[in-house]
Amino acid sequence: MTLPKLQIALDHNDLEGALADVFNVGDVVDIIEVGTILCLQEGSKAISCIRSMYPDKIIVADTKCADAGGTVAKNVSDAGADFMTVICCATIPTMQAAQKEVKELQVELYGDWTYEQAQQWRDIGIKQAIYHQSRDALLSGETWGEKDLTKVKKLIDMGFDVSVTGGLNVDTLKLFEGINVYNFIAGRGISAAENPKQAAQEFKDEIKRIWG
Amino acid sequence: MTLPKLQIALDHNDLEGALADVFNVGDVVDIIEVGTILCLQEGSKAISCIRSMYPDKIIVADTKCADAGGTVAKNVSDAGADFMTVICCATIPTMQAAQKEVKELQVELYGDWTYEQAQQWRDIGIKQAIYHQSRDALLSGETWGEKDLTKVKKLIDMGFDVSVTGGLNVDTLKLFEGINVYNFIAGRGISAAENPKQAAQEFKDEIKRIWG
Structure with missing residues (x-):
């Protein structure tokens, strides 16, 4: 089993806050995500600033793109992003238009998607999917369960590299034991910790303990 | 029948281009949309700059929000937007979290939404929907047809204020004759015209001729 990656989601309202956090944990994590809120607040300079700080990290632009895929993908790619998200x-x-302009596309799964759709994404060559517990759903009391894990496993069986996200912390990682998750995405689970760098390292250590 | 409004979609890659176009047509149109591409490129200052130019126009932030509705809505509202789009x-x-932070929410219809979902949106008090021909779908040869008009009519019957968009020009407006459309959204149909101000006025005149 490959060691799952760790991604920090920078879901800040301003570049200043994002830079302060990424400066703390950027060296520890594998992937840096410029979150939707940050993209919408600061525009493409959020991507280009972080690219300039971390020339060798994988950077994701979490645009959740729904249309004009070619233009959005070209823009974030020009700013320095490797991956970009599209909404399911x-x-x-x-999706095809976006695929041409960025290294890899990630389909973000919200609401009532189907495996039939997922197969269409595989058929056009999309390799990545993000299984997402909505922040608002978590706030309203939903959480990770067997239903979620079954879907994650099925997507992996279909050939997707699956990232999981939504309310993750070091203790919830063991829920995924035995599942070949591609990448764990954490936001506040790292950046809201008393010591974010230590929190990121604890994630990495726990991933190594379970999957190493 | 109420006179449908006219909305200019500013889908520019930079603020300079958007300001040049809105400066030409802002006085003619009813609603100014800060498009997704522009939001992602320039961030919230795209909204605040246009608000400063047009203190009394309706401004839409086309975020196509899929998560973190409360934060995204508060941010665009703080920047000066009246309406915000969420993805279906x-x-x-x-959607509920977003609704609390912005004057009106617009559900943008893409892919396989259902009338059952649409009823849920009405049930939580959402009044606006955007029926959208995807730009990429238009590029790949799809166009407006009876199937689309039937859906638009059904949404209006459900109580939605329906905006329509995607490849609209002055000649396609008559396709909607007899339908109580709330708002027509045009982008390149206005901004790519030789004389954008004149093009916007022709839209307004044709709307008045058909619905006036």
């Missing part, structure tokens, strides 16, 4: 209800032409 | 596959809690 985007059309296949939108 | 966002969860109900996301």
